[in-house]
Amino acid sequence: MPAPRLVPSATPDAPAVDLRSWLSTLAARDDLAVARENLSLIDELAAVAKRTERDKAVLFPRPGGHDIPVVVNLFTQRAWVADALGVSEDDLLPSFLAAARDPLPWTEVEQAPAQEVVHTDVDLLKLLPIPKHNELDSGPYITAALLIARNPVTGIQNVSIHRCQVSGPNRIGVLLLPRHTLAYLRMAEQADKGLEIALVIGVHPACLLASQAIAALDEDEMEIAGALLGAPLEMVKCRTNEVRVPGHAEIVIEGRILPKVKEPEGPFGEFPQYYGPRAPREVIEVDAVTHRRDAIFHTIVGGSFEHLVLGGVPREATLLQHLKRSFPNVLDVRLTRGGTCRYHLVVKIDKTNEGEPKNIIMGAFGGHYDIKQVVVVDKDVDISSADEIEWAIATRFQADRDMVLVAGALGSKLDPSAEDGISAKLGFDATAPLSDDPLSFRRIRVKGEEAVDLSVALVKNPEAAFAQLMNRQSR
Missing domain, CATH: 3.40.1670.10 (UbiD C-terminal domain-like)
Known part of the structure; x- marks a missing residue:
């Protein structure tokens, strides 16, 4: 399989249109590192990711011998989130709030890069480079996938991110908290049916951010993503169910959450820097995997900076809006x-x-x-x-x-x-x-501090200047 082709954005200030365009932006400014080939998917990949999480995204070629590379650390800093959307850091929360207030409906296309290759004979660990992250994780986890589910009554979609434990060739244990995906599952169970879903891996950062919006039931987060990008998102129907997924995605796993079925899942390293416990969880049965010919797999190390920043920014925007109302x-x-x-x-x-x-x-x-x-x-x-x-x-x-x-x-x-x-x-x-007396709580400041140009105020060779000063002092 050839190496992924990274295409830069049309203009320097335009937001990237897919994952690989954002990676090109990072590479152009030396924020993307490339690991040596064949690092292990068990612990070793995550260890490198943790050592670099404060300042570098990392691309791993042929991890564990897989042809599909893995990328981590897409959001190591808050400023990167703003850069990915083409806005300043000061405008990040207002931009997110504006998109949530005025979402942009997506458009449906018949063909898309996400479905260039189709597998219906599924063995997840053979098809995809799925890592094990933290020391006591129960096994390989899909951690950066958008879980897209359709309301079985209205057909409106919901988008969220859940920890997904690979527990068999075509079986995934998934933690569903009492939120929208679980509400849709309960609707499907009332009709004795499973809930059609897709796990979407490798998307534009706007899609990841939008998935974390605290939106109402039956508000489609991909419409928020479209508003963040300033253009309708192109979505394509899955091959084996009715779910629509971003056409620019790298990888799509199609399946169903089984009705009234639970199996052991966990432990898993979570955002509080502790392990979520092992317990009976809902189960996804996979029907197909589709992907680009030169796909890239995105993973998030549990509890990493990327995990925290990705979850934090959309929550900040929602909380800011909530507080400003009153x-x-x-x-x-x-x-x-x-x-x-x-x-x-x-x-x-x-x-x-x-x-x-x-x-x-x-x-x-x-x-x-x-x-x-x-x-x-x-x-x-x-x-x-x-x-x-x-x-x-x-x-x-x-x-x-x-x-x-x-x-x-x-x-x-x-x-x-x-x-x-x-x-x-x-x-x-x-x-x-x-x-109180205004002077009691007035902060001290040094006049002119902000105007100082250190390149002018400080000499360029301090060692030589110090030696010269000492020579002068000893005379």
Whole structure:
């Protein structure tokens, strides 16, 4: 099989149109590393991915002897997410919110690259380079696939990402939380039928981001992806069922979630940096695999930066929109990496009234049940900086006055400190009082710091300059 052909975007500022175009962008700016051939799919590939996750995407040729290469670390930094959509980092959340408010319906095509090769005799581990990631994972996992399911009543599609354990040649264990895919499955089970689905691997970053939007039931996330791209997404009907999938995808696994069938799945390394336990889960039976002739397999190491950033940005956008409805003076939000981009939220506000930070804290808890800690800060605090957030708590917060504690609330079932998802919620009002002497909470600054050009202010050969200075001092 020839190496994947990476085609650059039409213009430098245009968002990439598929996975390989985004990889070309990364390669052109030296953000894409290429591993040596034949690294093992068991642990070794994930180990390299973890060592490079802060600054490099990595392409693995012939991993485990497979012809299909694997790519990891598509989103190691928040700025990359913005770059993939052709917007600035400041415009990232507003752009996502605009797309969610005004989605763009997709168009259907009869033929697409995703179906250039069709396999109906399926052995997943022979066909695809599916890695094992964390040490105690129960085996190879598909981790970066869009799971697209159709409402069995209306035909409207839902898109999400789930951990998928390969448990047989054509069998996949899948963790379904109580959300839209599970709701569709329950509808299908009422008619004693399985739920038709597709697992879509290797898509444009906009599709991955859109899949994580906190949308209502029967809102198709691929329409949000189209709005992010500024053009309708081209979708093609699966070969063995009625599901429509992105035509630019690298790989598509077609199948059904079996009705009222569960089999053991897990453990699996999850986003909180702990293992999700082994338990009976729903089962996908695979009917076909289609892919491009020169396909690329995308994987996400469980609990990696890519895992956190991909889940965090769409949630931030949704939470920002939720809070702004009631609190127009909310300026920005951030789900922190230390809080797994799920549990700890920071809210920046232009404070106008005492007491409103506590209202905002309670509003944030209602925005998503995963949120267990909220810090509200003033507009002078950089909420992308852990040091700045800690500084605001250290200098503007008093526990007996500024803390909100809620016991016995619903939280994340993947939080190991919770009891079957029952969690405490904690809020910090780390804003300065409005009534105090303005100088009491005025931040110090050095005049002219922002205007300093270090290339002019500092000499280019400090070792020689130091030696010359010491010679002069010794005279």
